[in-house]
Amino acid sequence: MSIEVKNLNKTFNGFNAVKDISLKLESGSLVALLGPSGSGKSTLLRMIAGLEIPDSGEIHLTGKEATYVSAKERNVGFVFQHYALFKHMTVFENIAFGLRVRKQGEKEIRDRVHELLDLIQLSGLDKRYPSQLSGGQRQRVAVARALAPRPEVLLLDEPFGALDAKVREELREWILRLHEETSVTTLFVTHDQNEALEVAGRILIMNYGKIEQDGTPIEIFDHPATHFIAQFVGETNYIDTEVAEIGLAVWGPFRFSINPSLTVGQKIRIYFRPHDVYVTEQFETLQVKARIKKTRFKGTVIEYLLDLGDGKSIFAQVPKGVALASGFKDGQDVYAAITAFHVFPL
Amino acid sequence: MTKETLIVSLKGPNSVSPERALTEAPWVRRTLIGIAILFVGLFLIMPLFEVFASALDKGVDYYFTAITDPMALSAIKLTLVAAFFSVVLNTLFGLASAWAITKFNFPGKNLLITLIDIPFSVSPVIAGLIYVLLFGLQGLWGPWFINHNIHIIFAVPGIVLATIFVTFPFVSRELIPLMQEQGSDEEEAALVLGANGWQIFWKVTLPNIQWGLLYGVILCNARAMGEFGAVSVVSGHIRGLTNTLPLHVEILYNEYNFTAAFAVASLLTFLAIVTLIAKALVGAKYKDEKVILPTSLESEPTL
Numbered sequence: 001m002s003i004e005v006k007n008l009n010k011t012f013n014g015f016n017a018v019k020d021i022s023l024k025l026e027s028g029s030l031v032a033l034l035g036p037s038g039s040g041k042s043t044l045l046r047m048i049a050g051l052e053i054p055d056s057g058e059i060h061l062t063g064k065e066a067t068y069v070s071a072k073e074r075n076v077g078f079v080f081q082h083y084a085l086f087k088h089m090t091v092f093e094n095i096a097f098g099l100r101v102r103k104q105g106e107k108e109i110r111d112r113v114h115e116l117l118d119l120i121q122l123s124g125l126d127k128r129y130p131s132q133l134s135g136g137q138r139q140r141v142a143v144a145r146a147l148a149p150r151p152e153v154l155l156l157d158e159p160f161g162a163l164d165a166k167v168r169e170e171l172r173e174w175i176l177r178l179h180e181e182t183s184v185t186t187l188f189v190t191h192d193q194n195e196a197l198e199v200a201g202r203i204l205i206m207n208y209g210k211i212e213q214d215g216t217p218i219e220i221f222d223h224p225a226t227h228f229i230a231q232f233v234g235e236t237n238y239i240d241t242e243v244a245e246i247g248l249a250v251w252g253p254f255r256f257s258i259n260p261s262l263t264v265g266q267k268i269r270i271y272f273r274p275h276d277v278y279v280t281e282q283f284e285t286l287q288v289k290a291r292i293k294k295t296r297f298k299g300t301v302i303e304y305l306l307d308l309g310d311g312k313s314i315f316a317q318v319p320k321g322v323a324l325a326s327g328f329k330d331g332q333d334v335y336a337a338i339t340a341f342h343v344f345p346l
Numbered sequence: 347m348t349k350e351t352l353i354v355s356l357k358g359p360n361s362v363s364p365e366r367a368l369t370e371a372p373w374v375r376r377t378l379i380g381i382a383i384l385f386v387g388l389f390l391i392m393p394l395f396e397v398f399a400s401a402l403d404k405g406v407d408y409y410f411t412a413i414t415d416p417m418a419l420s421a422i423k424l425t426l427v428a429a430f431f432s433v434v435l436n437t438l439f440g441l442a443s444a445w446a447i448t449k450f451n452f453p454g455k456n457l458l459i460t461l462i463d464i465p466f467s468v469s470p471v472i473a474g475l476i477y478v479l480l481f482g483l484q485g486l487w488g489p490w491f492i493n494h495n496i497h498i499i500f501a502v503p504g505i506v507l508a509t510i511f512v513t514f515p516f517v518s519r520e521l522i523p524l525m526q527e528q529g530s531d532e533e534e535a536a537l538v539l540g541a542n543g544w545q546i547f548w549k550v551t552l553p554n555i556q557w558g559l560l561y562g563v564i565l566c567n568a569r570a571m572g573e574f575g576a577v578s579v580v581s582g583h584i585r586g587l588t589n590t591l592p593l594h595v596e597i598l599y600n601e602y603n604f605t606a607a608f609a610v611a612s613l614l615t616f617l618a619i620v621t622l623i624a625k626a627l628v629g630a631k632y633k634d635e636k637v638i639l640p641t642s643l644e645s646e647p648t649l
Contacts (some may be wrong), residue, residue, distance in 0.1 A: 050538070051534055051537070051538070051540055070537075071538050071542075072537050072538070072539075072540045072541060074538075075540070076538060078534075078535065078538040080531055080534070080535060082531060084531035084532050084534065084535040084536075085532075086532055086535075086536075086549075086550055086553075087532075087554070088553040088554065097536065097539055097541070097549070098539035101536075101539060101540050101541040101545050101549075102540055105347060109582070117428075121509055131543045142535075145535075145539070146538075148539075149539065149540060215634075300388070
């Protein structure tokens with residue numbers, strides 16, 4: 001039930017879609033492959049499924065070499081972004097397909113399909129055709145169809161990409177519950193970081209055909225390994241400056257204590273999240289003066305554009321309750337401090 | 347004054363009624379529709395009536411004698427044989443080429459697509475001549491076949507070959523765009539689910555293209571039965587042996603046997619009408635399938 005990939009490479013017409021990727025997925029894990037479009041994540045997934053053949057490298061499924069094994073022999077479940085349901089077959093026949101081609105008995109097929117229909121909560125809809133289902137229902141049928149032959153791994157390629165925001169959120173919950181119930185090793189591709197952070201126990205972030213970071217959602221969010229991840233995951237401010245003296249960088253009124261191994265004069269970029277900017281009406285220690293230039297309502301938080309003077313400004317986010325209690329408004333003078341940040345040499 | 351113009355005039359000279367905003371003035375529409383109907387009537391409907399009228403000129407008995415004449419029956423038989431072979435072989439070829447072109451990438455793919463169209467761009471007479479040049483007495487392979495007592499030109503095989511050539515593109519031309527539009531997602535899904543190539547073709551691909559395929563077969567069949575030029579060159583016009591229906595019509599006509607010529611022609615016309623109806627029925631079904639039905643159950647909870 002484990003997936004292991006070693007030094008995988010794939011080139012399309014001179015474009016390196018996947019560059020020397022190695023990874024290992026433990027049995028029963030739920031892992032997200034996150035990255036912008038064109039980062040090679042779908043190609044990697046399709047190679048694991050056997051829908052693309054790697055130029056070099058190895059793929060092992062459940063400890064067995066499977067690099068050149070045909071997709072039909074790999075026993076993986078694959079869910080496509082646009083469902084790829086068989087449109088001339090009923091829901092029942094769609095789910096039964098993988099069992100029928102394996103020549104299973106009629107009774108076994110019926111029992112398994114009904115078991116899966118219960119699992120995806122579409123019990124009454126077995127006689128419907130895909131065109132008579134909503135997008136969310138179609139995708140659940142696609143998942144059931146993939147699970148029917150009891151695959152060793154389940155691969156999902158942007159499974160919720162074609163659905164609207166509300167349905168996506170519901171399906172995220174659903175896929176988590178499904179994974180708890182079936183505990184089949186699952187790898188899903190997404191470009192939606194919220195989806196990855198919420199659903200997966202582990203996230204692999206891909207960019208330009210390489211894995212930039214491999215970690216838990218918290219590690220990824222709080223300890224980005226590279227520039228790319230600092231910018232790509234979550235909202236962030238970034239400022240460019242240089243090392244002023246050993247262990248210190250200065251930008252506008254802010255002073256940052258940094259890694260003393262960086263040499264003086266080294267150009268650096270400092271990333272910090274808007275919610276890590278601490279804003280108050282009254283001065284507290286280590287805060288600097290700022291003025292609220294613009295207010296933007298973002299649901300659970302309120303975002304302020306803080307003017308630091310000298311043409312410099314940063315974004316700060318304050319929980320709505322705190323913001324309303326403080327009565328911040330445009331043009332008001334406030335005090336700000338940056339409580340967490342990450343420094344990357346340029 | 348019609349209701350429409352009344353509304354316009356009430357609104358003042360510069361305002362337009364909602365219908366008018368989307369279409370042309372009534373006289374423009376009427377004139378265009380009128381011209382279209384006139385042309386269809388003059389050039390399509392009238393000749394059709396003329397065919398049946400002339401066929402029945404000497405009465406029903408004469409009509410049936412003309413079409414049950416042994417020569418006519420032999421022509422019908424040969425036409426059916428030629429149509430049968432071209433439909434079967436071109437369907438197989440159409441499926442194979444459409445499959446290759448839409449599911450695989452290979453060098454020369456565009457060249458193949460262009461080559462498939464050759465029979466459409468070459469005059470049927472030339473198509474016939476090609477076979478004479480290949481299999482005729484002075485032809486490239488002709489002497490070899492004749493030495494082995496296999497007659498192709500001025501015989502049934504030549505007619506079948508020429509018919510296959512002119513009807514070559516119908517099925518593949520119909521299937522290639524359809525299969526390109528459908529992509530390979532369903533086939534990939536079936537493959538990952540463990541289906542082999544045969545199962546994928548019968549259970550996934552064929553049901554998705556069945557109406558388009560049938561549409562192509564109908565067109566292929568109609569052309570195969572009606573082909574004149576190419577068949578005329580290779581046939582040799584041996585009555586009772588190498589005459590197809592269109593050739594038989596020509597011979598009767600040249601012998602000033604107009605009523606019999608039209609009687610046999612009416613068979614071909616009848617076939618054309620049947621084809622047209624079949625085409626309309628299949629076409630409607632085919633269109634239904636291409637349109638992705640709107641989700642009719644949006645009101646139901648999605649989870």
